[in-house]
Amino acid sequence: MIGAGKIKQYTNVLDKPLSKGKQEVSLGAFAYLFSELVQYNQTQVDNIGELEKRLEDAGYAVGTRVLELLCNREKGNRRETRLLGILSFIHSTVWKVLFGKVADSLEKGTEHEDEYMISEKELLVNRFISVPKDMGSFNCGAFVAGVVRGVLDNAGFPAVVTAHFVPVDGQQRPRTTILIKFAEEVIYLFIYMYM
Amino acid sequence: MAPAVPRSGDAIFANVERVNSELFTLTYGAIVRQLLTDLEEVEEVNKQLDQMGYNIGIRLIDEFLAKSNVTRCVNFRETAEVIAKVGFKMFLGVTASVTNWDSEGTSCSLILEDNPLIDFVELPDTCQGLYYCNILSGVVRGALEMVSMKTEITWVRDMLKGDDAFELQCQLVNYPGGENLIILFTCLILADQRV
Numbered sequence: 001m002i003g004a005g006k007i008k009q010y011t012n013v014l015d016k017p018l019s020k021g022k023q024e025v026s027l028g029a030f031a032y033l034f035s036e037l038v039q040y041n042q043t044q045v046d047n048i049g050e051l052e053k054r055l056e057d058a059g060y061a062v063g064t065r066v067l068e069l070l071c072n073r074e075k076g077n078r079r080e081t082r083l084l085g086i087l088s089f090i091h092s093t094v095w096k097v098l099f100g101k102v103a104d105s106l107e108k109g110t111e112h113e114d115e116y117m118i119s120e121k122e123l124l125v126n127r128f129i130s131v132p133k134d135m136g137s138f139n140c141g142a143f144v145a146g147v148v149r150g151v152l153d154n155a156g157f158p159a160v161v162t163a164h165f166v167p168v169d170g171q172q173r174p175r176t177t178i179l180i181k182f183a184e185e186v187i188y189l190f191i192y193m194y195m
Numbered sequence: 196m197a198p199a200v201p202r203s204g205d206a207i208f209a210n211v212e213r214v215n216s217e218l219f220t221l222t223y224g225a226i227v228r229q230l231l232t233d234l235e236e237v238e239e240v241n242k243q244l245d246q247m248g249y250n251i252g253i254r255l256i257d258e259f260l261a262k263s264n265v266t267r268c269v270n271f272r273e274t275a276e277v278i279a280k281v282g283f284k285m286f287l288g289v290t291a292s293v294t295n296w297d298s299e300g301t302s303c304s305l306i307l308e309d310n311p312l313i314d315f316v317e318l319p320d321t322c323q324g325l326y327y328c329n330i331l332s333g334v335v336r337g338a339l340e341m342v343s344m345k346t347e348i349t350w351v352r353d354m355l356k357g358d359d360a361f362e363l364q365c366q367l368v369n370y371p372g373g374e375n376l377i378i379l380f381t382c383l384i385l386a387d388q389r390v
Contacts (some may be wrong), residue, residue, distance in 0.1 A: 021217055
């Protein structure tokens, strides 16, 4: 075939150079795909809890890969070993790559030592979603919570991560807070080894 | 009001909101993985992906028509060009080319050399029967059905199976649009007379 030699063939995905991550697709394309993910999972479950669990699982798979990708590309193959390091890595690097902006805030829970919160005024995945009344507290942010858990877990900081709507005064739409509750051993390590 | 001029895919893509393609790619990967776990049979996964694509296609066509100012295509040739040059560009940021026309102009191939869905993907041996990008054919089929074109779409080449490009063969099955148009005009004339 004429010109066939010009196209470089990569048979193995690992032979490919790592992309710079500058490619983009339209927000619409992502929104359609995400809504199909939610709708499909809705057919597979009986209650809201299971639905959130399944969305979280999907997000977890994304988080695992994002950590690997970003550690390779942005951090010269280094991985954070400190609690605050990995949290700010999520809050800035991961958020920036996935959602095009740094997360609105990262806070430490006031009541519990092991809780941290990442808040976002308008989370990308919730942008086109309105939750019907009968679905109560369902939050598509569960997907993003899954991403966060995937990153943390694979970096060696197991945690329980959940997404919640928090009403804001004077705003029609609530903001989304991703609540991170670290496992006991993480806090133990953090307090006794690095403080 | 002057008729709106159809816009080029590049112009639309430059103006719509965009997200990093890696979020899109990884989310799609998570969907495929979930389907493989749930449905077990590769054939079933192909079907489900096609169905999801169809669901997206029937909604995506609205956004497409609203943003592109494209009006009714005179024939299938024009339709295929619009999909390749405007549709793919506007949503995925890549363009396709159209080739392999049959003599009646009812069958052609869309060739994609760049496909954001397959970054980081390698098909394992157990999934050789999987059409990983089957969602795309569903989208095209669904969108065309909404403009009264029934098509059958099959994958001819697949980069994940070692080919040099993606080739989607589009066969126009029937195009009852002409009849619909006559009915529409009749209605308009009747409505006019009543006034």
